[in-house]
Amino acid sequence: MTHANPTRDGQAYVVRGADLVGGGRADLLLRDGVIVEVGSLSAPKDVTVLDADGLVALPGLVDLHTHLREPGREDAETIETGSAAAAAGGFTAVLAMANTDPVTDTAEAAERVLDLGQKVGLVDVQPVGAVTKALAGEQLAELGLMARSRAGVRVFSDDGKCVHDARLMRRALEYVKAFGGVVSQHAQEPRLADGQACCHEGELSGRLGLPGWPGVAEEVIVARDVMLARHTGSRVHIAHVSTAGSVEVLRWAKSQGIAVTAEVTPHHLLLTTDLLGGYDPVFKVNPPLRPQEDVEALRAALADGTIDAVATDHAPHARHDKEHAFAEAAFGMLGLEQALAVVTTVMVESGLMTWDEVAAAMSHRPAQIASLTGHGRRLAAGEPANLVLLDPSAEGAVDRDRSLSLSRNNPWHGRVLKGAVHATFLRGRATYLDGGVTR
Ligand SMILES: NC(=O)N[C@@H](CC(=O)O)C(=O)O
Numbered sequence: 457m458t459h460a461n462p463t464r465d466g467q468a469y470v471v472r473g474a475d476l477v478g479g480g481r482a483d484l485l486l487r488d489g490v491i492v493e494v495g496s497l498s499a500p501k502d503v504t505v506l507d508a509d510g511l512v513a514l515p516g517l518v519d520l521h522t523h524l525r526e527p528g529r530e531d532a533e534t535i536e537t538g539s540a541a542a543a544a545g546g547f548t549a550v551l552a553m554a555n556t557d558p559v560t561d562t563a564e565a566a567e568r569v570l571d572l573g574q575k576v577g578l579v580d581v582q583p584v585g586a587v588t589k590a591l592a593g594e595q596l597a598e599l600g601l602m603a604r605s606r607a608g609v610r611v612f613s614d615d616g617k618c619v620h621d622a623r624l625m626r627r628a629l630e631y632v633k634a635f636g637g638v639v640s641q642h643a644q645e646p647r648l649a650d651g652q653a654c655c656h657e658g659e660l661s662g663r664l665g666l667p668g669w670p671g672v673a674e675e676v677i678v679a680r681d682v683m684l685a686r687h688t689g690s691r692v693h694i695a696h697v698s699t700a701g702s703v704e705v706l707r708w709a710k711s712q713g714i715a716v717t718a719e720v721t722p723h724h725l726l727l728t729t730d731l732l733g734g735y736d737p738v739f740k741v742n743p744p745l746r747p748q749e750d751v752e753a754l755r756a757a758l759a760d761g762t763i764d765a766v767a768t769d770h771a772p773h774a775r776h777d778k779e780h781a782f783a784e785a786a787f788g789m790l791g792l793e794q795a796l797a798v799v800t801t802v803m804v805e806s807g808l809m810t811w812d813e814v815a816a817a818m819s820h821r822p823a824q825i826a827s828l829t830g831h832g833r834r835l836a837a838g839e840p841a842n843l844v845l846l847d848p849s850a851e852g853a854v855d856r857d858r859s860l861s862l863s864r865n866n867p868w869h870g871r872v873l874k875g876a877v878h879a880t881f882l883r884g885r886a887t888y889l890d891g892g893v894t895r
Pocket residue numbers: 523555615616617642740741742743769771772787788789
């Protein structure tokens with residue numbers, strides 16, 4: 457999959473004195489889309505110097521799980537507004553989920569998403585293809601045609617819905633194996649957690665009178681799918697893992713050499729089910745927020761690599777879909793702009809992860825899982841100039857009204873988080889700088 461170089465102005469930068477992940481303190485010369493030099497550099501004239509003293513430089517972040525809502529729900533997000541939110545969050549590539557209207561289930565639909573993303577040019581928008589036609593769970597979509605299209609689709613998902621038919625899941629895994637693809641599973645056994653289920657099943661769901669969504673509904677699908685991955689010799693990825701039980705299954709599967717990878721969202725790393733006590737629909741999400749024990753297990757699993765990646769599951773929703781009684785409101789919350797700050801706050805400040813490990817979980821491994829060869833590279837001479845500069849000590853309360861997303865369902869509103877994105881570069885071009893996106 458190759459993306460056109462969106463550099464329009466030939467602008468070059470010297471990034472001065474950043475702490476490079478995996479490389480100590482150094483200057484970077486960015487020109488013509490690549491990192492030309494790393495070291496102690498004098499700035500040639502006609503080059504913009506950016507003082508990065510005290511900033512951490514990470515490879516551009518890659519989000520395996522973004523809902524951009526275009527086509528079909530441009531009142532909630534567009535490829536343009538979602539790309540802006542991604543750039544502001546430090547991302548240089550996002551995988552755009554297929555549950556749009558129409559669904560991304562053909563080569564043409566995938567190419568349209570790719571082209572719209574390139575036209576905006578703030579982040580590489582890589583389409584995810586649906587596993588089944590119209591996400592109906594009945595017939596496989598045109599997986600091969602999507603893979604061979606200009607979009608070069610490698611990640612397939614019915615996200616929003618679980619591929620619950622074991623035979624279809626087996627066939628999808630066999631099919632994508634031929635071209636090194638992967639199926640990203642929304643693990644939710646519908647007989648154990650139906651479309652109404654919206655609160656972690658436990659004492660609280662009973663007290664609140666909300667339909668329960670037990671962890672086992674996720675875990676049985678994770679267990680089944682790792683066995684199908686073993687049987688087919690193909691790759692499966694588990695989206696938004698939310699329970700300690702799923703972590704146990706993943707740990708076992710990896711110990712057996714099964715080709716399974718998994719992601720956790722920022723919200724499942726920090727927020728717990730008690731937040732539902734106020735019936736605020738901003739906290740309604742699929743899978744639901746879980747108790748503290750699960751949150752602890754997810755943090756430990758991310759830290760030890762059992763969970764490979766952090767993925768946002770950025771799920772914008774228009775006010776008229778979200779602002780309802782809890783049981784009727786749409787599932788999902790925003791994630792792109794605060795993901796890195798949440799990881800900084802929860803994982804780095806606590807000493808659970810180093811910056812190298814953050815780079816692995818938010819850039820290197822997601823790029824590998826999605827087969828995005830131009831992303832997730834090291835910050836070294838000759839590599840594409842995809843990077844994010846983070847101020848790790850900046851601290852502030854999140855204000856949902858300063859978001860670049862079209863939607864306002866931001867679960868972090870009012871919360872104090874550590875870590876602020878200072879600048880994002882996509883192939884040497886500043887896509888986010890001085891508090892705004894740049895075209
Ligand atoms: N996470 C959510 O609660 N909602 C997602 C779908 C999904 O990720 O399952 C959405 O598309 O809104």
